[in-house]
Amino acid sequence: MASHEGKPIRVALLGCGTVGTEVVRLLTDQAADLTARVGAPVQVAGIAVRRPNKHREVPAELLTTDAEALVASDDVDVIVEVIGGIEPARTLLLSALRAGKSVVTANKALLAEHSAELFEASDASGADLYFEAAVAGAIPLLRPLRESLAGDRITRVMGIVNGTTNFILSGMDSTGASYAETLEEATRLGYAEADPTADVDGFDAASKAAILASLAFHSRVTAADVHREGIASVSAADIAAAKALGRTVKLLAICERVPIGGADDQTTADDGEGISVRVHPAMIPTSHPLASVHGAFNAVFVEADAAGEMMFYGQGAGGAPTASAVLGDLVAVARNRVHRGRGPRESAYAALPVRPMGQTPTRYHISLDVADRAGVLSQVAAVFAEHDVSIAAVRQEGRVDDASLVIVTHAATDAALRSTVDKIGGLPVVREVVSVMRVEGEEI
C-alpha cells in the first residue's frame, strides 16, 4: 500500500472567528500528537479573512484576504471552512473539491442547502467532504450515523440541537416568565444574538434536521423540506400547562420514518415509506432523558431496528467544542491523504420522499377554558370524533364561573389535529384555547 508518510499536510483555513482561532491554537498546541496520529505533520498554510487588521491570536503572516488564491494554491491539501453562510463558502468549497482538495466544514446552512452539489464535486475528484461540526458541536453524531449505524435501519432521530432556544425554554420553565422577558435575559447574558431570528425561529435547528435526516435515511433532504416552527409563540401558559402534566417544553428536531398511504395521503406514491422532518416545540415527559438537557447542552436520541435506543449528549456550540469536531475531521481527512484512504460518500440511494406536516402523525395537548355547564365535554368530544381523532386523556376541573378542560390525544395526522383545534376554538362553550402543543417522547 503506497503511503505519503512524512510529507506535511498543508491546511488552508477559511474564516478566523472563535472557532477558527481555536482550530489554529489546537493545531499548534497538539502538533506532536497530531503528527503521530496522522502519520505526518499538519500545518497551517494560510488563513483567509475579510479584515486582516482585526486583532487575532494567530500568526499575522498567515493571514490573507484572497481566499480564492489560497484555495487554489498548490501548497494546500485540505480546506477547513468556518466562515458560515452560503456564499462565498459554497463557491470556494466547490473549487477546492473539484481540485481534489479535502474539505472539512462546520457550515450547517451550506450543507443543508447544497450538499448534493458538494458531494458531486467530492465524488468527481475523490476528495473527502467531512462536516461533523455542522450538527451538535462537539458531540460525535454524524460519524456514528454515517458509519457506526451503517448496517442498521434507523427509524428515528430526535434531539435538542439549538442551545439558545433550549436556554430560553429552560429559563421560562424555571421562572414562569414570558418568552419576551426570557429572550431579553438570554440576549443580555450572551446566550442569544442581537438578531436571534436564526435560533428562535428554528432556522438553525432546521438546517441540522435536514443534515441528520439525509444521513439517517440515505435520502436528500434540504432545509426547505423541513417543517419549521420556532419558540416565539410558546407562552407562559403553555409552560404551565406542561408542568401540570409532568411535562416540559423543548424545541425538538425530529426526523422519522412514516408510512405512506391511507385515507389522508395526498401524495402520488402508492405505498412504501416516507420521512417526516420537522422542528417545533413539543411537550416531553420530565422523566425523558431529553427533559434534563439544560442550557447550551445538546442531546440527540437515535432509534434503530437492531441497536434500539441510543442517546448522544454534549456541548452543542462554542469555540472549543466546535473546534474539537473540526480537528477530528481534519485528522481523518489528513490520515486519508497519508494512507490514500477515502471517507464515506454521499448515500442518497433510498430517496425517501419527505411527507408534508399535515400528513405526519403527531399527538396534541390542548388546554381549554370552557363554560362550567353540563354537555360541554360531549360537545368538545364530538368535534374530536368528527375528525377521527382519538382522545388519550381528559382532565376537567370546575372553578367558580368556568372550568378548565385538558385533553391529550392519541396520534392522528397533524392536519386532522389542526382542524379539530380550529373547530373547537369556535364552539360557543369554549371561552379560550389556553394552550395547544404537540406531545413527543413516550416515557422510557
Place this chain on the structure above:
Amino acid sequence: MASHEGKPIRVALLGCGTVGTEVVRLLTDQAADLTARVGAPVQVAGIAVRRPNKHREVPAELLTTDAEALVASDDVDVIVEVIGGIEPARTLLLSALRAGKSVVTANKALLAEHSAELFEASDASGADLYFEAAVAGAIPLLRPLRESLAGDRITRVMGIVNGTTNFILSGMDSTGASYAETLEEATRLGYAEADPTADVDGFDAASKAAILASLAFHSRVTAADVHREGIASVSAADIAAAKALGRTVKLLAICERVPIGGADDQTTADDGEGISVRVHPAMIPTSHPLASVHGAFNAVFVEADAAGEMMFYGQGAGGAPTASAVLGDLVAVARNRVHRGRGPRESAYAALPVRPMGQTPTRYHISLDVADRAGVLSQVAAVFAEHDVSIAAVRQEGRVDDASLVIVTHAATDAALRSTVDKIGGLPVVREVVSVMRVEGEEI
C-alpha cells in the same frame, strides 16, 4: 481511483450463537440496503460452528466445522468473529489478517489481551481490524474515540459497561436486598449467567476498560494492567449508606490521565503523565447522568480538553444490538475493500505508563459505628491527618449506646486512603467499619 464496485464481498462468520444468527438475519433482510451502502453485495460465504447439527435459524448449507479452511478460503474477503474467548479466535484472526482479510470482531477478551499482535498483523498486510461491538454493544463509542475525538485530548472515560452488575446493583438499590439474594434473582431472570464470575468479579468490565484506555490515550493497555474489584463485597449497608448521602452505587470502568510524580510516586519516571485504568464499585450522586442508567443499559462519559463532557448511552448487550455494531463495522470494512480505503490503525505512540492503584488519586466514603463519647471524632480525625488525607465532610449522629460517624474525604492516593481505613478499623473507639466505598462523579 480504482474501484471494485459490483464484485461481491464474501464474509466468513466464525461462531453462530445469538449474535451470529442475528448478523446473518440482518445481512439477509437488509441485503438491498447494504449493497447500496457498500457499493457491492455483501454475502455470507460460510459459517464455522462447533456443532453443525444444533438447530439454528441460518441456511444449513453454509455451516462448516472447519474454521481454518473457511478462513483460508480464496472465496472469503472478510472475517466476522463472534466466538469469544482467546483460542481458537486468536489463531484464526491472525491467519486472516496475515492473509490480507479484513476482520470484524466482538471479542473483548481477545482485544484486551492480544490487540498489539492483531494490529501488527493488520499493519503488515494492510487489512482492516474493527471491533466496535467489543465494548458497550450497540453504542457507537469506539469509532467516536478513535476518529471523532482524534484531534482532541481525552482526559477521562468513565462508564457503566456491564449490564449484569448494573442490573444487580439497581436491584439492591431499589429493594434493599443483599447481594446474594439479588444475584439469585438476576440468575433466575436470565440477567446473570449460571457462572457469573466474568461479570460480577469485573473481568468483563476490565477487558472493556483496557480497550477504552488504549484508544483514548494512544497507549497499549491490557486487561492485566487494569485494577479490578467486583461487586460481590458490596453490602446492603453500602447501598444504604450511599442512599443516605443522595448517592447510588455503580460498578464503574474508569480510565483517566493522572499526573506522575510527587511524594507517593514509586515509579521511575521523573515526571510526565500516566494513566489510571480501573474497575470498581463507587458511589456517584443520584443527580449524575450515570446514576439513572438502569438494567442492561450501558452509558459512558467522556471528557476531553476541547470538546468538554460527552455521554453515550444505549443497549450494552443482546443479540440485535451487538449485531448492529458488527454490521456497522462490516459495512465499513466492505466499503474500504470496494473503494480501496483503509480504516484506522493502532495508535499507541503515546505509550503512557499505567499507574498502580495505590498511587491513583481517589476519594473515599467511610461509615463507622463508634462509641458515643467525647474525643472519638478527634481520635479518628488524627488518623486522617497522620496519613495526609483531608476530610471533605463529616456527619456524626448519636444513638442510645453508640454513634454513627460518616466521613467523605478529599482526593488522596488510594494507598493512603486504605492505610487510613485500616488504622481506623483498629481504634478501640471504633466498634465497626460499616461501609467503605470510593466516591466518583462530581455533580454536573
